[in-house]
Amino acid sequence: MEQNQKIVERKSHGIISPVAFFCAEYAIGGKESSYAGGLGVLAGDMVLEAADQGLPFVAIGMRYDGTYPDKDGFELVHNSDGSVLELDVPIESSVVSVRAWAKYFSPTAVLYLLDPKVSLNKEQGIMSGHLYDSHFYTRLKQQIIIGIGGFRLLKALGIEPKIYHLNEGNMAFAALAILAEGFSGTTFDEESRIKAVRAKVVSTKHTILEAGIETPMDGLWQFIGKYCETYSIKKEFIVSLGSHEHDTDIFAATKFLLRLSGKVNGVSIIHTVFEKEKHPNSDLIPITNGVYQKRWQAPEFFQKDHELSNEELWNIKKELRKDFVEQVSILSGVNLDSSVCTLVWTRRFVPYKRPFALFEDMVRLAAILNNTDMPVQIVISGAIYAPHSESAEISEKIQALSVDPMFKGRVAFVPGYSLELAKVLITGADIWLNTPILGKEACGTSGMKAGLNGALQMSVSDGWIDEVDWKDVGWILSNDSISSSLYKYLEEAIPAFYNMGNDGIPLEWVRKMRATMSIVESRYTTKRALKDYREKLYGI
Template sequence: MNDARAPVAAGNELERYLPHTRIAYLSMEIALEPDIPTYSGGLGILAGDAARSAADLGLPMVFVTLASRDGYLRQELDAQGGQLDTPDHWDPADHATALPAMVAVEIEHRQVWVRPWLYILNRPAGRSVPVLLLDTDCRENDPADRGISGRLYGGDVAMRLRQEIVLGIGGEMVLSALGFEIATFHLNEGHAALLPLALLRRHPLRTGHVEDAVPYDVDRVVERCVFTTHTPIAAGHDRFGYDLVVRLLGDFFDLSALRRLAGDDALNMTRLAISLSGSVNGVAKRHQQTAAAMFPGHLIRSITNGVHPETWVQPALARLYATLDPQWTTEPEILVRADTLPAQAVLAAHAEAKGALLDAVYRATGRTLSPDLPTIVFARRMTGYKRADLLLADPERLARIARDAPFQVLYAGKAHPQDGEGRSLIGRIQEASRRLSHDLPIVFVPGYDFALAKLLVAGADVWLNTPLPPLEASGTSGMKAALNGVPSLSVLDGWWLEACIEGVTGWAIGDPAAPDTHAGILLDKLEHTVLPLFRDREAWARLMMGAISKSGAVFTSHRMMRRYAAEAYLGSMLTG
């Protein structure tokens, strides 16, 4: 790799971070603000919440991601209710500053120049963290390479590997070129797993090549890398054939050594990251068990995900929480006292959030929904294992329940352009909406993004989550809902195994080991427990306060980042 730097000086705006920043967090996607579409879903939202909490807590961190100038996708619906997706273009110059430093990585025997843009994520009290957006749309690049940092997760498998080369290898080079002295690299999912290879190349063993060993100082690199895996599905771990790896990376890394680290048949990015990281964790206790079974012989711990309190709590509730303690945004544990709030004040705050949501639904779809009816929301990435249509499995019974106790349902979510099953789910939901229209309002709201998500998690009455166990790694949308006093009706998987207190924070849907029973149990809970309770407003207010105090107060990104700081970053923070 060619590490040309021209020039090294990064300018005053970045220089104030260089002396103390010791931790770099790399993620293919980060949700910074609604107008910057550098995220596709939960992984990016989590990374953004991690950055916001890092700033709030004063952690010495820099965040690195791709510029993704064409975003993930802009979603609209056609006349039949099918998904139409187009690029979601944005210009980094509108939000960030181009830094006067560039590096070149070699991909397919060509120099690919990477320009970093600096975005400053500012928080109250003057705290902030820098975010570097890596961009290959440079005039110095071959036209074939300018689009590497274009469409997030776009293109074929070769494009995916090119993006991961830019993130991992290019990211490490950019940090070095800008003058950062990083002690710990946090790899958020396997997309950045090539970064440790760049570090290894700097530390060959003095004894030279050994027949049955990796000829690099692995221990020296392992102690500098932290890895978080988010994917409990084998097919979700990026794998690249070695023919492709050699074609794109050439002799960047010893191939026999790479096979020992990443798998003999193909380069498994998760296996590579696990092999070269001293601290490895899953994102919920249940997910840790799944990950440990997938990668036996490796120590994998659990640090359950969390969400950023101030970002996701709607304004009326935030004002109410401030009556408990004005410092609740930095000490969200204070919300354990939420069950002392006046019930009517909690209901009134929620009514304000619900009104804002229904107004947004009308603007987006032209559909008018009732503020008095219980509103069930399913808003997730549209893909098969999340079973978005589980609620619709018995339409006749669902219609009968709705006639006896009226309610309404909102759906939102994007399907990856190449996910045929996810796209067909959207169509099936639209068809069910038409078929059940006389008995049950069902509305699919297009354009699920950061801004719409904030309205949904605050304005829902019930948060529905129906993944096929054990395929939910964590699931943070329900955490956001809980912070707003919205109980979950969810399958016991991911974070909900830790958070569910039946009838206090929400309700469980059946036995994780018996997924075939979940559709019937979901309707049972809805008919006999959820809808009757909604009519008792005092009891419902107590349920909301239970969701806040028992779940919302616990599952925050402040707690998550404090754990990373204490359990994974501490050495680099002390030496910094």
């Protein structure tokens, strides 16, 4: 209890005018059920970077089924009298009781996870559910709990944010809470409320795809109507803010959030361009994502790669590849060779990532892999977003292709995905392959992480990749002829890996490694990204 009491004291006196950062997922603690992919990893990186910079930063998320905050250093938030803090969140005609878990990363940076798993809710059949739960109304309730519950948690703790940063349309209910409860005691009309909310809210659109819920307005009103009426918010007002552009009877959470955001950013320059093409009225500010260097760069490289000789740099990479091969061989059952140039493809198994691009011409690929003098090996790993889904089918087909006898054990399929596995893959890869349909990859931070560890980039010119001149450093794949260009560039690229100088070092390859590492270190870390957020989005 003494530790929990300290949390209360710190909340009351430690964090002044913070950024309140709302996100559905956070990759902190290594529990795969707490994050789904790049957004969760980015959110975790932002918390860590804010802690380093001393920025007052309060992150809000949710505890999902299958996660155990107490095992990851979180503690329940208590009242000053020692009792567990519980919040009321109205959903439909009921009140959901919510508690909160807290973990500090510095005296001014904390992550709260809202948890509706208390006895009262069990009696009502209300549980946490899984991240992005397949049951629509469970997912809707989750978003209401994070949004309204998160706002009420800040209020209960006496935290008055300088700005609210809401990530994706699924955080739209935080904007609703600010609209409803943020200006009590005022006599604002509807337009004045909108203006006041927009002065406090910024948001980020992380994908060109629609991430927020879309649901019939009448159905949504069953869940939020009583809450809105409590604060004199009419259904027509919600309709005016969030109705779908093609059907006014449909509530679009992303539109609702954008309407109530003073500033909105996209996560790369080209992302904002494609958003403008799709939505002519879009006015996204480009703030390209970054990665938390201390988390993703091998300690042997961190803040010292510029001081390393070519021999030292290459020998470190060889050791990293050796460790990588040993672990992948155990996980996949394929005996890889630590002296062979290794290409890695790892991301979610979804069609727009084009995971089959590697296997379009099996004969040509086999010739590249089995080249006697300059062999190549491939490691494929990916996340399945739901069992018995298209994603799972893609994974099964890729796994079947990987064991084709013509590849002679040069392709390893690693099932599953985790932060620990990601660190192994990014540190050991020699070539990082990215094959999305152009315009679909909003940023693509995995390439940044691999680049920090000397992996050369072979990618479609999408996301952050499009912002860099890769001539003589990496390879840009053709979006229209991706497989043929992939084979062509592999055939052109691999000789440099094996072209050793008299000192046994592939000088041209090492030069490309250094250049790639320098690009990411100077332009694509969270240190730069958070600086951009502070200047361009937060105004602090």
